[in-house]
Amino acid sequence: MASQISFDLKSLEIFAAIVEAGGMTAAGQRLGITQSSVSQSLAGLEQSLHIQLLDRSQRPPMLTPWGRQFYQRATKLLDAARQVSHDFRRQEALTLKQVRIALVDSLATSVGRELLDVVKQRSANWSLVTGQSHRHAEALLSRKVDIIISDDAVANHPELYRHRIIREPFVMVVPKGFAGPTGSLRTLAGAGDFIRYSHGTVIGRSVEQQLQHWGITPPLRLQLDNSYAILSMVKAGVGWTLTTPLCLFQAGLLSDEVDFLPIPEGEFHRDLTLVAHGQELGTLPDQLSEDIKQVLLSRYLPILQQRAPWLANAIRMGKATD
Known part of the structure; x- marks a missing residue:
């Protein structure tokens, strides 16, 4: 026309x-x-x-x-x-009229109330969705959302703004009082079923890539989409898994219902990163990044420090310097 x-x-x-x-x-x-x-x-x-x-x-x-x-x-x-x-x-000094945010379930479930409080302070009108991380990246690139907080940093798009919120190590999680071998993942895989995140999830693909790097291929038997279901099966004694402290916190299992240990094969971590479109949102991405880090420092890390100091000490907050 x-x-x-x-x-x-x-x-x-x-x-x-x-x-x-x-x-x-x-x-x-x-x-x-x-x-x-x-x-x-x-x-x-x-x-x-x-x-x-x-x-x-x-x-x-x-x-x-x-x-x-x-x-x-x-x-x-x-x-x-x-x-x-x-x-x-003057957008940097004003409250934005609307901001749409997508984030990983582990953040939404573990510190969702506090996270919403800081979002409300920064925006007059907001929406927040959760779900699988690869869908968040698609939503950001198609401009269905403005900000994502995800374990998918959308690395193939260098034009995007990125701010790492937290780096957390993966841990080996076994049933409470597990008497089987935990000296290596290879021996553990031979003694019990590995409960996987599904291949459709970012965290699932990350775990599989790391296992391949270590030359470990547990039998493909159990695949589930979310941390709560996976950790509930571990708690019930069905098998073992690899996950992160935030996922344990999300499932309420930092309260001594399962055992979690360092991975014998070596260091393995995931980053949760805030990703947005360039400078379109003014200082909001930086402000939200700092707000969310403060929420984690005050709400999440003290619990982890009390339950597992060795694990709390392995957490890294903020932008990558390593």
């Missing part, structure tokens, strides 16, 4: 400057453009409107009756446009 608007804001600004400055030369000086550019803009505006706006036979040029009506309406449009520009240039 062809545009039904026969002018742009720049031509209106030039026309208003001619009227207010008293001529084309003065208007050009006011706007920092040449007199020739002013004249061409006015001619183009009159041609597109099919009316004469200024009577050039007089010095200085005078508004025609049509020009007077158009000038009154043009100034209202320009005032509105300037206000819009002013408001959005």
Whole structure:
């Protein structure tokens, strides 16, 4: 469909400057453009409107009756446009009208109430969804959400803003009082069933890649989509798993209902990262990142420190320096 608007804001600004400055030369000086550019803009505006706006036979040029009506309406449009520009240039100091956030279940479930409190402080209108991380990345790239907090940092898009919230180690989780071998994952895999995150999840793919790196291939028997279901099966004595402290916290299993141990094969971690579109949200991504880190420091880490100091000491907060 062809545009039904026969002018742009720049031509209106030039026309208003001619009227207010008293001529084309003065208007050009006011706007920092040449007199020739002013004249061409006015001619183009009159041609597109099919009316004469200024009577050039007089010095200085005078508004025609049509020009007077158009000038009154043009100034209202320009005032509105300037206000819009002013408001959005000040976006860093203003509460955003709307922000849409997607985040991993482990954060939403473990510190959801506190996280919502900080979001409400930063936005007048907000929405928050959870779900599988790969869907969050798709939603961000298709602009269905504005911010994601995810274990998928969408690394193939360097133009995106990123701020790591937390790095946490994976741990080996076994039933309470488990008497089987825990000296290595290979021997553990031979003594009990490995309860996997499904391959459709980011955390599941990360675990499988790491196991392959270590040359360990537990039989493919049990695959579940979420931490609560997986850890409930571990608690029931069905088998063992690899997961993170936040996932344990999410499932309420930092209360001595399962045993969790360092992984004998070596260090393995996941990062939860806040990802957003460039500078479109002003300072909001940085502010939210700092707010969420403070929530974790005050609400989550003290519990982990009390239950498993060795694990709390392995947590890294904030932007990557390693």
